[in-house]
Amino acid sequence: MGVIYAARSVKLSKWGNDVGISKHLYKIGYTEGPVKPVVEEGWAGEQDWQIVAQQEIEGLSEDEIITVAACWITPSKTAPITGPSHIVVPPINGMAIALTA
Secondary structure, three states: OEEEEEEEEHHHHHHHHHHOOOOOOEEEEEEOOOHHHHHHHOEOOEOOEEEEEEEEEOOOOHHHHHHHHHOOOOOOOOOOOOOOOOOOOOOOOOHHHHHHO
16 A cells, blocks of 8 residues: 655745746655655755645555546636637537537
């Protein structure tokens, strides 16, 4: 049985905010052993990582966990009405009627 965890670095969050990425930067990981020694090694040149959350998990491979983490993003509440400005795309409104008529 392994552990999936999320960790956060204050210094990396500050850097992300300064360069315009986001201040909400996290490391999602999976380990078969204890989490604390893994987090203490650090990532991205920073050593101030702290565990934000952890959950014991069994029955999933590391690849499956990464897939779940990648698909965990909350979708936007609104869909675009039209496509990119450089491509002529009909509006989505009424598209279902046109395709089923």
